[in-house]
Structures are given as structure tokens and as C-alpha cells.
Amino acid sequence: AQSVSQHNHHVILSEAASLELGCNYSYGGTVNLFWYVQYPGQHLQLLLKYFSGDPLVKGIKGFEAEFIKSKFSFNLRKPSVQWSDTAEYFCAVNDYKLSFGAGTTVTVRA
């Protein structure tokens, strides 16, 4: 199974700042890529996914992610965060099974 690395454990930023969360997986081949978000006290929700095609994918709530095959990366971005983006974010990779990263906690200060 894939090993999924998320570069940051905890990110703290102010409203309107830009956000980028790194995600790398361990080996190539055909993979499907996901970012999930978990708001405080809630279950995981799908933010966006990449299966094929345009490597820049747009998700809900203004998030986007870029798949760079040569770097085995799938980084998540948002140009201007809001307080309501405070959550834990998980990258996940599916080749024959779904493997999750350890998660990044994002705290947005008003």
C-alpha cells in the first residue's frame, strides 16, 4: 500500500492568508487522489479528487489541488482562507486500497 506524507502537522494563519498543504505519496502507477476535510466534531467530507485529466482540480469552498506526477505530489491550496476553514485536512491515495496521510490541523485566526 502507498505511504502518504503530509508535510505539516499544524498550520496557523490569519484570515485572508493563502494556504498550501503538501502531500506526497510513495510510488507511481495509476492512482486516484483525494483531499478530505474534517471540521471540529464532524465526520470526514470530500473536498476534491483527482482521477485523470487536468492536473489542476477544483473542489468545494474555493479549494484546489495540483497533481504533479513527476513529484508524486498532490498539494492543496486556497488563495484566501476564512475562519470557517479551521479543520483537519487529510490527503488520501488509492491504488488498490485507500491510504491516508497523518493529517494537517489548520487553525485560522480571525
Add this chain to the structure above:
Amino acid sequence: EAQVTQNPRYLITVTGKKLTVTCSQNMNHEYMSWYRQDPGLGLRQIYYSMNVEVTDKGDVPEGYKVSRKEKRNFPLILESPSPNQTSLYFCASQQPSTDTQYFGPGTRLTVL
């Protein structure tokens, strides 16, 4: 409304007392899975099921059992819980063709 439900949402129990966490989905998904979430470790798969009567071990199956007698239900059984099974548990379901998993609300289990 399409959803995955889990019960109970919170449970405090003692070592060795058998318990079952139920999971049900109303989307007619064939694939279901259980995860545990621990700080710094993300989600780790416990067991999964490709269809009725078909189950298999995930990454951390020790101490857990599952069954899949009906398509919609996938209960997680802890025959003799131990403190290291204190965790947040998520059930998920997926239609293989979409490759996207839908998660339940989670069950926070504390084993004393």
C-alpha cells in the same frame, strides 16, 4: 438523504467487556470499511468488505471482528476491548465505480 450512520456516537467501557459498533448505509454500496483515527497517525483501515459475506483485514485488524450479512450493515465487534483500542472510529462506504468513500459521523470509544 444518502448517509452512513454509526451507533453509538460515544462509548465508555471497561477492559474485556464485549461491544459492537453498528454501521449502516442507505446508498446500496457494495464496499464498506472501518477505520480508526489516532492523533498523528491519520486514519488506518481495520477491516473492509467488498460485498455481502466477503470481508478482509486492513492494516490494523488485531482485536477486531466484523461481519457482513446484509449489504447495508457492517458492524464492528470488539470481543475483549483493551485500552489501546481507545480511539475514534469511522465507518465508510463506497461504490467501486466512483472510488469515493462516504464516511459516517464517527464513534469515540474509550476503554478504561
